[in-house]
Amino acid sequence: MHLAYFTERPYRYAPQDRVIEKGFFGTPNSFFDPAKGHELYHEYIDEKILCEELGFDGVALNEHHDTPFTMGAVMDVEASILARVTKKVKIILIGNPLPLGGPLRLAEELAMIDVISGGRLVAGWVRGAGSEQFAHNANPAYNREYFNEAHDFIVKAWTQPGPWRYEGRHFHYRFVDPWPVPMQKPHPQMWIPGLLSPETALWCAEKRYPYIALATFLEPTVELWNIYRDRAAELGYQVGPENFGYMQKVYVAETEEKAQEIAKFDMFGGAGSGYSLFAQPAYNFPPGYNSKLATRRIATQFSDPNKKRSSSPFQAAGETSRAEVSAAQVDHRSRFWQEATVDIEQTRKAIFGQLPDVLNSFGIICGTPKSVIPKIRVVLETLRPGIFIIWQNDGPITRKDRENNLKLLAAEVMPAVREMGKELDLKSPYEAKPGARPLAHAGKPESVGSLEPWKAWRQAHPY
Amino acid sequence: MAEKAQWHQETVNLDGAELQVIKGGAGRPLLVLHEEMGHPGWLKWHTELAREHSLIIPLHPGFGVSPRIDWIWNVRDLAGFYARFLRQQKLNPIDVIGFSLGGWVAAEMAANNQEQFRRMVLVGAAGVRPPQGEILDIFQLMAPAELAASVLDPENTPEFDQLYGGIGPAAFELWEEARAATARLAWVPYMHNPSLPHLLRVIDSLPTLLVWGREDRVVPLSAGEAYQQAIAGSRLVVLDQCGHRPEIEQNAAFVREVKGFLS
Numbered sequence: 001m002h003l004a005y006f007t008e009r010p011y012r013y014a015p016q017d018r019v020i021e022k023g024f025f026g027t028p029n030s031f032f033d034p035a036k037g038h039e040l041y042h043e044y045i046d047e048k049i050l051c052e053e054l055g056f057d058g059v060a061l062n063e064h065h066d067t068p069f070t071m072g073a074v075m076d077v078e079a080s081i082l083a084r085v086t087k088k089v090k091i092i093l094i095g096n097p098l099p100l101g102g103p104l105r106l107a108e109e110l111a112m113i114d115v116i117s118g119g120r121l122v123a124g125w126v127r128g129a130g131s132e133q134f135a136h137n138a139n140p141a142y143n144r145e146y147f148n149e150a151h152d153f154i155v156k157a158w159t160q161p162g163p164w165r166y167e168g169r170h171f172h173y174r175f176v177d178p179w180p181v182p183m184q185k186p187h188p189q190m191w192i193p194g195l196l197s198p199e200t201a202l203w204c205a206e207k208r209y210p211y212i213a214l215a216t217f218l219e220p221t222v223e224l225w226n227i228y229r230d231r232a233a234e235l236g237y238q239v240g241p242e243n244f245g246y247m248q249k250v251y252v253a254e255t256e257e258k259a260q261e262i263a264k265f266d267m268f269g270g271a272g273s274g275y276s277l278f279a280q281p282a283y284n285f286p287p288g289y290n291s292k293l294a295t296r297r298i299a300t301q302f303s304d305p306n307k308k309r310s311s312s313p314f315q316a317a318g319e320t321s322r323a324e325v326s327a328a329q330v331d332h333r334s335r336f337w338q339e340a341t342v343d344i345e346q347t348r349k350a351i352f353g354q355l356p357d358v359l360n361s362f363g364i365i366c367g368t369p370k371s372v373i374p375k376i377r378v379v380l381e382t383l384r385p386g387i388f389i390i391w392q393n394d395g396p397i398t399r400k401d402r403e404n405n406l407k408l409l410a411a412e413v414m415p416a417v418r419e420m421g422k423e424l425d426l427k428s429p430y431e432a433k434p435g436a437r438p439l440a441h442a443g444k445p446e447s448v449g450s451l452e453p454w455k456a457w458r459q460a461h462p463y
Numbered sequence: 464m465a466e467k468a469q470w471h472q473e474t475v476n477l478d479g480a481e482l483q484v485i486k487g488g489a490g491r492p493l494l495v496l497h498e499e500m501g502h503p504g505w506l507k508w509h510t511e512l513a514r515e516h517s518l519i520i521p522l523h524p525g526f527g528v529s530p531r532i533d534w535i536w537n538v539r540d541l542a543g544f545y546a547r548f549l550r551q552q553k554l555n556p557i558d559v560i561g562f563s564l565g566g567w568v569a570a571e572m573a574a575n576n577q578e579q580f581r582r583m584v585l586v587g588a589a590g591v592r593p594p595q596g597e598i599l600d601i602f603q604l605m606a607p608a609e610l611a612a613s614v615l616d617p618e619n620t621p622e623f624d625q626l627y628g629g630i631g632p633a634a635f636e637l638w639e640e641a642r643a644a645t646a647r648l649a650w651v652p653y654m655h656n657p658s659l660p661h662l663l664r665v666i667d668s669l670p671t672l673l674v675w676g677r678e679d680r681v682v683p684l685s686a687g688e689a690y691q692q693a694i695a696g697s698r699l700v701v702l703d704q705c706g707h708r709p710e711i712e713q714n715a716a717f718v719r720e721v722k723g724f725l726s
Contacts, residue, residue, distance in 0.1 A: 134603070141646035282605050288643030299635035302605050 001421030002428035003414065004058035004092055004389040005051045005406075006247060009044045010269055011037070011068035012396040019268075020347050024069035025131040025279035031068065040071060041078075043399055048082055050403065051089065054410035057428075058090035058122065060389055062193075063097065065128075065135035069270070069278060076109045083117035091117055092389075094193035094212060095124030098154075099146035100136040104173055106150070107157040111182045119183035124191045124212075125151055127200075130286045131279040141288025144199070146170055158187040189429055191245060191387065196224045199291055204243075205231035208435030212245030215271075215391055217361060218382055221246070222449040225383070233445035238437040241426040244448060245387030248379055249394075251366035252408045253401075260355070262401050263366040267351050269394025272358035274351045360463045369412035376413070380420050381453035386428040388417065469513060470505050475521075477548055483529045485520040488513025493558045493725070494549070495520040496565030499589075499601065499649075500610065501527060501641040503626045508710045511718045516558070516725070521548065523565075525647065527640030538564070538590065538648050538656065542571035549579055558725050560584040563682065563707065564645060564654070570690070574662035577669040584721055586674045587682045587707045591690055592655040596683035600653065602646065606638040615678050615706035622711045654682075663693040671697035672724040676705030676712060 013036055018027050048059045059082065063075040072078055075093060082091050091113065096106055114121035127147050133140040149170050156166075162177025182188055193212040194200045204211040205228045213221045225244060232239045249271060253259035267274045278284070285298050358364050365375045380388065390409065393402045420426075439445060470487030485502065487509065493516035497503070502522055509518060523541065525531030535541050545568065549555040558581050561569030566588025573583055589598060601609045607630055614620045627634040649655075656662075671694045675687035684701060691699040700720050702713040709717045 137651055139646055139650040140602075141643045141650065282603050282608075285605075287602060287639060287646045290639075295636060295639050296632070299632040299639065302607065303630055303632045303635040 001241075001385075001418065001426040002057050002090070002245075002387045002430060003417060003421070004060050004090070004387065005048075005056045006060035006062070006092075006094075006389045006391045007044070007047070007393040007402075008062070008064075008069060008270060009040070009071045010394055010396070011040065011071050014068035014396075016268065016348070017344050019068070019277055020344050020351075021342055023277055023279045023283070024067040025064075025129075025135075025283050026066075027068055029066075037071065044071065045078065045081055045085065047393075047402065047406070048089070049085060050406060052086050054406065055414060056089060056410075058092045058389075059086070060092040060094050062094055062126075065100075065132050067131070067278075076106075076113065079113050079121070080109075080116065083113045083120070086117075086120075088120075090120050090122050092122040092191065093124045094191060095126040097128030097132055097136075098125050098150035099138045099143045100128055100132060101138075103150035103153045103171060104157060104176065104178065107154045108178045110154075110188070111158065111178060111180050114182040114184055114188050115180050119188075121182070121184070121188045122191055123188045124193055126193060127289075129279065129284070130289055131283040133286050133289060134283055139288075140286035142170060143289050148203075155187060158182055191429070193245075193247075196220050197291065198224065198227050198293070201228045202231050204228060205239075206235065208232075208237070208243075210243055210245050210387060210429050210434055212247060212385075212387060212389065213383075214247045215249050215363065217363075218379070218454050219451060221383060222447075222451050225449040226447055229445050229447060232435070233439055235435075236439055237435050238439045238445055239448050240432055240434075240437050241384045241386035241424075241448060242429045242432040242434045244383065244385045245389060246379065246383050246385040247389040247391045248362075248376065249364040249391045250372060250376065250409065250413070251364065251392060252369050252372055252405055252413060253366075254368065254408070256367050256371065259366040259368065260359075262397055262405065263359075263364050264352060264355055265395035265397045266364060267355055267358070268396065271364050271394070272351070272354040274354075274395075277351070369408060373413060373416045375457075376417055377420055378453050378457045380417075380424060380426065382451060383449045384424060384426055386426050386432070388421070388426075469510060470518070475548070475552070477544075477551055478532075480524055480530055480532050482524065482548065483522045485522065486518065488515075488517045490514070490516045491558065491725075492517050492519055492554055493560060494545075494554070494569075496545075496559065496561035496568045497523065497526075498563035498565050499641060499645040500606070500613075500638050501627065504628055506622050506625065506711060507714055508718055512721065512725075515722065519552075519554070519557075521545065523568075523641075523644065525640070525644035527637040527644075531644070535648070538567050539571050539575075541648065542568050542575060546572060546576065546579060555579040556581040558582045558584075560586065560721065561588060562586045562710070564589050564649070566590065567649075567654075567656075567659075570659060570663060571656070573666055573669055573671075573694075574659065577666045580669055582670045582672070582725055584672045584674065584724060585690060586709060587676065587679050588673070588686070588690060589649070589654040589682050590656055590659050591686050591693070592652075592657065593683045593686035594689055595685040598654045598683070598686070599681045601642065601681070602650070606635060606642060609642075610638075612680050613707040614712055615676065615680075615704065616712075620708070620712050621714065626711075660689060660693045663690070664695070666694050667696075669694070670724070672720065673697055673699040674709050674717065674720060675699065675701050676707060676709050677701050677703050678705060679707045681707040 061075040063072045064070040164176050166173040191210045192204050229239045251259050251263040365372050473484045475482045522528040559569045566585040567590030570590050611617045702709050705712045
């Protein structure tokens with residue numbers, strides 16, 4: 001199992017009222033204080049160095065634009081620094097938003113990071129959140145076309161010796177011969193993060209890339225694994241843990257109370273319905289960006305402004321359909337701002353008050369090392385991911401609490417997680433090549449995940 | 464429904480695309496180019512103009528009903544597509560009326576070849592960057608908010624509730640198709656072609672009527688004035704107490720002006 005660390009790197013002084021009123025995207029940059037920014041960037045880089053010392057296999061970065069939600073507006077800058085100041089950890093980018101810019105520049109940047117780091121880059125691609133399309137004026141109606149074409153171009157730029165001429169549908173280069181090319185051959189691994197868009201899972205299955213679900217509800221995640229599984233079977237291979245990754249929010253402290261106190265901040269950093277503060281619906285769902293199924297859900301939601309949304313999709317555990325997987329994504333991102341005006345106090349209460357729901361659904365696992373280990377086991381047994389990324393420290397959590405949390409996790413939780421990885425045979429994409437398992441003769445493909453462990457937990461721990 | 468008898472939908476095969484066309488009325492043909500949210504349905508003004516004209520309303524490719532055509536990258540391409548449509552259907556020269564995005568399409572067609580039109584009416588047309596104010600960024604609004612912004616007073620505008628068959632999931636899904644198609648055509652430069660005011664100056668013999676709501680919040684009136692300056696001999700009619708949909712907000716004045724101009 002590949003065990004990595006991730007944080008959004010929030011600008012933790014974001015003005016809460018303003019964010020609740022307008023969203024993280026849309027909070028003006030006049031609130032950005034470069035002196036505080038300086039401190040935070042250094043803190044987040046130091047944290048990655050600490051992660052290496054603590055024994056993580058990888059450190060993961062992401063990027064978002066025009067938002068205090070994440071300070072990594074251009075994560076390749078951070079990755080470049082990490083390439084130099086770390087020695088062993090994989091530098092996992094989840095991911096570069098392909099539709100936002102020229103793919104040749106990206107091929108060059110990533111190749112440099114791979115070469116400087118001595119071949120430690122894990123590349124990853126995203127379509128970019130809806131709001132990103134506004135921030136960089138990338139036409140959302142061509143989002144998936146840009147994504148597909150940019151991906152194919154980058155792989156070609158990394159593997160086919162130049163110079164050559166490229167005339168595509170959206171991108172054109174008259175002279176392609178990037179120096180350098182990546183150190184890893186034929187190219188770095190590519191891991192694809194997502195919020196359960198079935199289209200992306202199908203694409204990953206076709207490319208044999210690991211798909212990483214970002215702290216999504218367990219039920220639709222298992223469903224998505226199966227969508228991937230079925231496509232893989234059509235293509236003639238059996239999926240394994242190496243095809244899947246999962247990001248889990250975990251907070252540990254010396255006492256349950258202290259852990260919950262810290263975890264509560266995450267409610268403002270993306271856990272539960274706090275995630276719907278990411279951006280207002282018009283920015284989350286730009287035209288042409290959404291799949292047909294997601295659009296249908298959006299249509300139902302937004303054509304009746306008086307209709308109340310359920311507070312937590314998948315509250316009830318059970319079988320899910322592909323339509324429901326899409327619906328969950330939409331619901332998760334559109335809890336607030338259905339009405340014209342937002343009551344700040346009420347919304348704040350709703351966000352923070354949702355912590356018990358989020359703990360119950362394992363949106364966050366928090367507690368003492370002893371109490372979180374069995375819960376992590378349930379997640380690992382349910383999803384069987386070959387990549388497991390601990391997601392921490394979002395929202396306004398202090399540096400001291402962040403470090404304490406990380407150290408405790410490394411000392412008292414990680415050894416147990418590694419043991420589980422071995423026991424459950426959760427092979428990472430470095431231990432087993434994704435897409436190389438043969439399909440059982442004439443049989444149905446086997447599932448990697450199963451809801452049974454999760455259901456058993458729920459039964460034993462009624463909410 | 465009694466209204467339904469006034470129009471029917473036909474399929475026209477053009478260049479491998481099955482263009483859907485709404486037709487209704489009798490008289491000299493009038494090409495109607497619809498706006499960025501799609502064809503809003505058959506309204507009172509359609510009925511009134513259909514008494515003297517046979518209305519031909521192509522549903523733009525990719526806007527949810529007619530299939531998308533991959534080579535149409537921008538409004539000029541769409542204008543070229545409709546030039547072929549007119550030739551194939553032996554309709555030119557024809558009278559044309561275009562609304563908002565549809566007005567822009569008509570203007571591009573006229574700039575390319577004024578002889579395909581007999582008379583041209585542009586209503587709150589996009590396509591020219593307004594010297595004062597900005598074209599409303601519809602993409603920063605959800606569709607129902609875009610719709611509400613298109614009239615001065617949604618509560619008291621006749622037929623507002625009938626547009627697109629009324630707000631509901633079915634209309635919403637079509638709007639999303641239309642808005643995506645609009646994004647493909649006009650995401651950047653947003654809803655205008657910087658060359659268009661210059662290209663329009665080739666027009667020297669096309670009678671043109673420009674109709675604008677004084678309080679148009681989607682395409683500000685200054686864009687209408689810019690059109691008026693660019694198109695030789697054009698006349699700008701500005702309607703008071705009116706937003707982006709003069710055809711329903713000031714129906715009587717609108718019908719009177721358009722009928723008078725086309726007769």
